[in-house]
Amino acid sequence: MEKQHKNIYLIKRFLPYYKKYRWILALDLFCAMLTTVCDLVLPLIIRYLTNMGMNDLQGLTIKIILSLGLFYMTLLIIDAVANYFTAYIGHVMGTRIETDMRRDLFSHFQKLSYSFYSNTKVGQLISRITTDLFDITEFAHHCPEEFFIAGLKITVAFIILGNINIWLTVIIFIGFPLMLISTSYFRKKMREAFKRARVQTGEINAQVEDNLLGIRVVKSFANEKLEEEKFGVGNRLFLKIKRESYRYMAGFQATTRIFDGLMSILVVVGGSLFMINGAINPGDFIAYLLYVTTLLASIRRIVEFAEQFQRGMTGIERFIEVMDEPPEITDAENAKELTEVVGDIAFEKVSFKYSDGIDEVLSNIDLNVTHGQNIAIVGPSGSGKSTLCHLIPRFYDVTAGRICIDGQDIKELKLHSLRSQIGMVQQDVYLFSGTIRENIMYGRPDASAEDVELAAKQAGAHDFIMKLPEQYDTYVGERGVKLSGGQKQRISIARVFLKNPPILILDEATSALDNESERIVQESLQKLTKGRTTFTIAHRLTTIRNADIILVLTDEGIVEQGSHETLIKSEGIYYDLYQMYRDLDEINEEF
Template structure:
């Protein structure tokens, strides 16, 4: 597993969030983190405080009416047994029946509000957490995603959030109703018959101990289940995103086997969880039935001893029945806490990751640049303890200069370009635009002035026009067409079934590789930045399209600072300057003719390509 914030649990007891939140931990940092997370958890209720209070008020009404109904039944049965005046008793019974119907109406209304508006509150908080997760993921830098798997992140944003909504809704209400019902029913029981009530009270710790034991088992199973469903999502995302590779190698059977194995692991983890839940439910139900039997036997004996009346016995039994619901609600709360709070912790693990690339406190907006770019003793490596890709690199690019980067793969051409818009930060040295350190500019303003066509072409699901407007959302139709013409894309776009309104499918699957490449180039043209970076921008084009794009690129590059990376040297022979990079850094630079005359690395690369 690649996600560093998803540590395997050594012990479910140690990491059980319900049992261990308030446990003394020798690690002060862990205690502080748990407190901060709990405060964060409770803070999500703040915007919904009126709704939460109304929900809790209705929960109080639900609990109060549940205890009131047995008391009403006591009045009715007492009246039936005494019957001093039948007509009068009949009227009193009918009156009490009316009271019970009124109590029932209040209870039904309160339950409706709790179930409906409480769910709305939970869904809103769930949406808030999911939105925060998505927005935070947008801030995380390339280095974070270099280490992660998309399926794992998607599982945290989607699946884990679903459990959160249920916890935020049912948590307060179930806990409130359970405590109030249990407390109210026990008060009535002690008022009716203290010895019998004491027996029930003494049995409660046994039920609690049983519940806590299986609570630990459920927690372990739930954590395993969440890890396994994340792995399933990862497997699905990987297989479907690479479906063309799968089918081209006729490896459908292999992918089916891989998915089936991962699916079996998830099923096994779910089965373990269901087994624990079943024992949990059986235990609570058994406790309720045993208590009922004990009350019937004990109450019967006390009636024979004239220490308990029949109406009180009936009321006692009804209150014992009321006690079943708190036990079930507490069981439900424990389950929700396990499912929801472990999901909340997984969400917090992402939200607590600070972005590697951020604005400095005094960062300022970048003005429209002239376009001078300077690298001063720049060093960079993708891993802190790994080899550096760039070492002590110094370079100055003049405003409006057309610079090409060539050389073998893996020598840092793409890395050098990725440092300019701060997709990564340098480890040493500095990069300046017009003499200003790019770290002193806000990220948003810096990237608005830098256009990038990356080696890995990515188009969003939607229409051609929607993908083009990603470069500038307020662009007019005329500007879309002009950008498409500049990238030699207009002709094939209007030949599509619906022209610019044609849906291109997920990742642009309905287009050819060259068409996708040209749309990404048109998108960069539409952005109209002062600094252009083309990373292997024409690598997927046929010769005719490549020539057309080269002409458009030369026209667009006029007066702009442009960096182009290409393995095909024919695409950069008109560059103002060509930089030849190897593992030793920049070993040659000059125009095409100058480098050919040197008969060095560039000339050798050119002769090798010419012979192919």
């Protein structure tokens, strides 16, 4: 994702966001044009008065002076009103564009696949959707405005100055491209430094998030100082990068100031020489000086805007990098809805390996599951048990073979309809920050209060919920920290009860619980699995004795399958695993 793009490419990608607000942009630029009127008219008024005073002092009446003063006062009022609308309307437009970009980025996050999140730090993504887009408001407003005003002033000034003295004008305007060429090195280095600063900001965000989510582990090991030292390394690197960016910015500003001074000297010396030779009169010379001062002020504004411009370009570039990240799992062109699901599932010569992996995790898997069956999957760690189940909702796509639900290839089904028919209960329960009711309703956002309560009762969660201070409206805390493991698991089961899917995946749902919590959760799971096609990844083998089919999965694929009694009689791998886990359970019960 770290590719350097040219500014013109980034601006082309950014321009479509103006389309919705093109009339606001037009009004903003019109008001910006009005704000330049005073700057452009004042030198002409002074030129007129000076020439009148020197050539026809008697003709310079009080009426003319007051009329010009009133005219200029009117322009100042127009300037003030236009400036108000530019500051207000322009900033609102910039904020709306930033909001649109943040919406699109968040929406794209939802489409990206599991593999993307496996290889990307969440803190970096948070940085892209917050910090990187903060400068977009100012950039979206000021970029067209500043360049429009500068272009207008330079064009009008060139025409007026050319009419006064074309040769002096040409000499002065030659300095502008020379200044742009001289500052190009610093502009390029500023852009690179700002991007490194954004990346490091993401690293700091990721480190802070990691530390705060694991703060209980940090404190339990008394490793606060270690964490502070780790954070200090990243923080000092951020300081180093920022210092470097400001060094380039200082060089950029120093170079432009040199050219600023050179052009001022050139105007004064050159204009004086032309005035001595009679090629320019004093009134025109004063107007010339004022216009050049206005031009240099515009250039200084562009220089000051350069930092903001480079920050905006960096934000747009990092936005585009994520937006250009293609989702690996997408709907086929003629994908169909999955409806009226029976629950028959077939694996036909399925193989799978991760995109960044060399070896296959699963190879040539054949499996037929009839609706309503409970399939338990056991085997050593790393044998692909979870991966096998994650292929069903297409969290990953098979690299060979196919998976069918009710005879339909899941790749030919719409992702949303496929996943809406599958419920998952995992070992690592994730509860969103909010209330118990909101977390249960995540299974069906339009559910009634009665439906939520029924689901909680089915999951064995209603009784403990009613003992909480706010009952169903109790705040669960960040990631559900205010609840025990068993309580969180029962809420996650209630969530699936509410969803009511025909296909279930239970990924070691009880392995992290104590015996009492496991017993309660196991009872809830037995109710949940009734009448549903269920895949159970088991850690404690004593909990799957009633499974219809038990699959023993190893690096070589499915090496054994059958009922508990059949596999025990065969005295193979399952028999050995079962004996080992039973002995461990007996030891745990003794303690």
